[in-house]
Amino acid sequence: MPYRSPAAGLLGIENLTRAEIQTILDRAQHFQPKTGESFPKLDLLKGKMVVNLFFEASTRTRTSFEIAARRLGADAVSITAQASSVSKGESLVDTLNTLSAMRPDAIVMRHAASGAPLFLQRYLETPIINAGDGTHEHPTQALLDARTILDRGAHLEQLKVAIIGDIAHSRVARSNVYLLSRYGASIVLCGPASLLPRELTHIAPGVTLTTDMNEAIRDAGVIMMLRVQLERQHEASFPANEYFQFYGLRLEHLRLAKPEVIVMHPGPINRGREISSEVADSQRSAILNQVENGISVRMAVLERVLLGATNNAGTTH
Numbered sequence: 001m002p003y004r005s006p007a008a009g010l011l012g013i014e015n016l017t018r019a020e021i022q023t024i025l026d027r028a029q030h031f032q033p034k035t036g037e038s039f040p041k042l043d044l045l046k047g048k049m050v051v052n053l054f055f056e057a058s059t060r061t062r063t064s065f066e067i068a069a070r071r072l073g074a075d076a077v078s079i080t081a082q083a084s085s086v087s088k089g090e091s092l093v094d095t096l097n098t099l100s101a102m103r104p105d106a107i108v109m110r111h112a113a114s115g116a117p118l119f120l121q122r123y124l125e126t127p128i129i130n131a132g133d134g135t136h137e138h139p140t141q142a143l144l145d146a147r148t149i150l151d152r153g154a155h156l157e158q159l160k161v162a163i164i165g166d167i168a169h170s171r172v173a174r175s176n177v178y179l180l181s182r183y184g185a186s187i188v189l190c191g192p193a194s195l196l197p198r199e200l201t202h203i204a205p206g207v208t209l210t211t212d213m214n215e216a217i218r219d220a221g222v223i224m225m226l227r228v229q230l231e232r233q234h235e236a237s238f239p240a241n242e243y244f245q246f247y248g249l250r251l252e253h254l255r256l257a258k259p260e261v262i263v264m265h266p267g268p269i270n271r272g273r274e275i276s277s278e279v280a281d282s283q284r285s286a287i288l289n290q291v292e293n294g295i296s297v298r299m300a301v302l303e304r305v306l307l308g309a310t311n312n313a314g315t316t317h
């Protein structure tokens, strides 16, 4: 098997420069629909084929990769692990080699093992786009989060962002820490002590930890709430019935934040567990804007991966 540079796909935010991130965000803005219109139907990726291979549950990410590919004129096929030969005992490498032999132009992949896409990319001709690997990275989520913050008129450089919840198991938190720290944002990670990994503070000087939700939210311009990822917790790390009392976002918390604070959540949300319905449905909530931006950001990422990073440089608006 030939060894190829992992740069071909998109495996994480960690290895992207601020300029590369900005190019994707600008290009995503270019793909956003005008108010009241639907996403543009283009033929930039006409003749290209994208395979979505999801070994974990997904509503938003898989659908929006599929829509993004089609909006750019590519064909998209989605496969879930339950419906694939993985359930017949085929190894991950064999599954990926089989799909690769059908010559798709990119494989979008979600897997429960951190590092699975990086491992596979070393042996595959086909570029891999990471749609979430274990507790490691979820690059397109961080990109769509940044696009959403910018759309609300905030500046990433001067921003205080509170990321609250199950930080330890969150690939969304990790990718956001990489991205936001490139811009110099100050990032407060907040949750029960058992779910706050100290190693994330080593990523950038602006990253701090607290178990106190009020402290995290005070003067924040963005509050990102995270789901408690019980599927990744092998033993109880906090009393589940007290979680909402200490780490659930309620309307009264918003008074501590900046008046223009944006409340975000990657979804799926659990109302009454990490966020109250009043907050999730409030004017401050950008949760559905995040979903919408998932399409334009994934259009920008697919274009970059399938046509090459240099092709769209300079054409951004």
Ligand code: NCD
Pocket: 060, 061, 132, 138, 141, 171, 172, 226, 227, 229, 266, 267, 268
């Ligand atoms: C997130 C994920 O899968 O990492 N969801 C998503 O992609 N929108 C977060 C989560 O599952 O809680």
